[in-house]
Amino acid sequence: MWFNTWLLALKGMRRNVMRSALTILGIVIGVSAVVTMVTLGNGATQAVSNQIASLGSNLLIVMPGQRPGPARDGASAPRFKAVDAEAIETQIPGLAAVAPTSASSVTVVSMARNWTTTVTGTTSSFFVAGNWTLESGRVFTATEERAGQPVCIIGETVRARLFERENPVGSTIRVKQFTCEVIGLLRAKGQASMGRDQDDTVVIPLRTLQRRVTGTQDVNSIMVAARPDASTSDIKARIELLMRERRRITDDKIDDFNVLDTKEIAATMSGTTQVLTALLGAVAAVSLLVGGIGIMNIMLVSITERTREIGTRLAIGAREREVLMQFLVEAVTLSSFGGVVGIALATVASYGLATGMSVPYMFDAEINVLAFVFSAAIGVIFGYLPARRAARLDPIDALRHE
Numbered sequence: 431m432w433f434n435t436w437l438l439a440l441k442g443m444r445r446n447v448m449r450s451a452l453t454i455l456g457i458v459i460g461v462s463a464v465v466t467m468v469t470l471g472n473g474a475t476q477a478v479s480n481q482i483a484s485l486g487s488n489l490l491i492v493m494p495g496q497r498p499g500p501a502r503d504g505a506s507a508p509r510f511k512a513v514d515a516e517a518i519e520t521q522i523p524g525l526a527a528v529a530p531t532s533a534s535s536v537t538v539v540s541m542a543r544n545w546t547t548t549v550t551g552t553t554s555s556f557f558v559a560g561n562w563t564l565e566s567g568r569v570f571t572a573t574e575e576r577a578g579q580p581v582c583i584i585g586e587t588v589r590a591r592l593f594e595r596e597n598p599v600g601s602t603i604r605v606k607q608f609t610c611e612v613i614g615l616l617r618a619k620g621q622a623s624m625g626r627d628q629d630d631t632v633v634i635p636l637r638t639l640q641r642r643v644t645g646t647q648d649v650n651s652i653m654v655a656a657r658p659d660a661s662t663s664d665i666k667a668r669i670e671l672l673m674r675e676r677r678r679i680t681d682d683k684i685d686d687f688n689v690l691d692t693k694e695i696a697a698t699m700s701g702t703t704q705v706l707t708a709l710l711g712a713v714a715a716v717s718l719l720v721g722g723i724g725i726m727n728i729m730l731v732s733i734t735e736r737t738r739e740i741g742t743r744l745a746i747g748a749r750e751r752e753v754l755m756q757f758l759v760e761a762v763t764l765s766s767f768g769g770v771v772g773i774a775l776a777t778v779a780s781y782g783l784a785t786g787m788s789v790p791y792m793f794d795a796e797i798n799v800l801a802f803v804f805s806a807a808i809g810v811i812f813g814y815l816p817a818r819r820a821a822r823l824d825p826i827d828a829l830r831h832e
Contacts, residue, residue: 453728454768456721457808461772461801462779463714468797469780471707473789478703488526488656489559490666491690492518492673507686509648512636514676518652522668524660527558530649532639538632539604540592547588549605549632551639552653559655567599567614570635578637580605583614585629603632608642610634662691718804721768722812729761729813761813762806769805773798 494507515530531552537544554569556562567583574581582605589598598612610632619628640647654669656662666689673679673687777793784791 449728450764453724454721454764454771456717456724457765457768457805458721458772458775460715460718460721461769461805462776463717464711465773465776465797465801466780466783467710467714468707469776469792469794470783470787470789471703471710472792472794473784473787475703475707476792477789488658488660488662489561489692490654490656490662490669491692492652492654492669492687493650493690494687508677509646509650510652510687511647512649514673515649515652517672517676518654518669521672522665524657524665525654526657527555527653527655529553529556529559529653530636530651531556531653532636532644532648532650534639534643536606536632536643538588538592540601543592545588545591547585547630547632549582549634549639549643551634551636551643553636556633556653559653562619563617565615565617566597567612569614575635575637578635578641580608580610580638580642581613581634582610583616583633584612585616585631585633586618587627587630588632589615605632605634606643610638662693666691715804718808722765722808725761725764725809726812726815729757758810758813762809765809765813766802766806769802772805773802776801 492510494509510530512530515528519525519528529552531550533548533550535546536549537546538549550556553575554572557564557569564583565586569583570579570581573579582603584592584598584603592598592603593601598615601612602609603612604610616629616631616633636649654665656665669689670685673689674685677686679685776798781791
């Protein structure tokens with residue numbers, strides 16, 4: 431019976447192929463929109479997580495000022511000193527690396543090429559804390575750090591701007607007013623959060639920066655990398671207590687510094703993108719309801735056109751349940767076929783848009799299956815009323831219908 435019912439439903443749809451195609455268009459658009467939005471949202475969430483992870487593993491960043499970000503009040507807060515980083519390293523357990531950092535925007539020159547970049551003064555612990563690896567060359571030696579030697583390690587963007595495809599290790603560049611030997615090349619990381627290019631950097635010893643670029647002993651921030659088995663929240667609390675003590679902040683005053691935990695930042699940003707993904711998916715799902723209404727409308731028109739056929743079937747012995755199933759299967763077949771086409775289009779669109787937006791393509795089997803099941807459910811929900819109306823037609827009245 432099921433096979434015959436399905437054949438009758440297919441014959442009904444083949445009578446007007448164009449109308450059937452236009453009927454499922456709403457389902458196709460709805461399914462493809464939902465799957466595409468969710469897929470791109472998942473890719474954006476993964477991209478944010480990857481960017482935060484590229485900053486460093488279990489990383490804490492100690493900065494002056496009460497608030498982080500572009501509007502923070504760090505300009506008026508006292509800066510740190512290198513001894514503050516040494517105190518953190520020696521007095522707080524569970525740390526993998528501690529790196530004081532200070533940065534300045536400087537134009538660097540090599541031969542006839544120049545490029546304005548960020549020059550960061552730090553120690554060799556910076557590469558451990560910041561999860562950096564070398565493409566070639568080496569990091570600073572302890573002697574070079576203590577003496578403030580004019581040596582530097584450059585990022586991939588700086589290498590491309592100053593040396594094009596050449597290996598820069600062993601060459602020299604001019605940083606502000608002094609010549610600096612390139613001893614290493616950093617492996618490319620790409621963009622970080624807020625679109626910042628992590629590879630657009632020149633790293634030199636902290637004392638070199640302080641003596642030859644900034645002229646002060648200030649440290650803008652301290653990078654603290656915790657060991658994998660250590661609790662970053664516990665280390666964060668210890669750092670806050672230590673800094674309050676060293677900066678002589680009494681109990682009745684608030685901190686003039688802040689400690690950022692990259693795990694918390696990643697969780698917050700990922701949560702935001704997930705909420706936006708759910709919102710976009712919900713908005714796109716509205717088109718599925720529109721497609722369902724279209725199916726109901728066309729099924730009602732089809733029943734009106736085929737009233738005499740329905741009356742004939744009922745008159746020769748067809749049961750109401752068989753007529754009900756015929757039109758219900760027709761509605762479900764239309765919506766299910768629309769779901770399959772929508773998923774296929776969404777796969778192609780998601781891959782292309784993810785590539786264009788530079789986010790990972792994250793195939794989500796769950797949302798694809800859910801979209802298909804929902805499209806089939808649309809056929810059941812919006813096809814039941816027309817099918818029920820067809821099944822309850824009076825055979826005599828149906829045969830008299832013109």
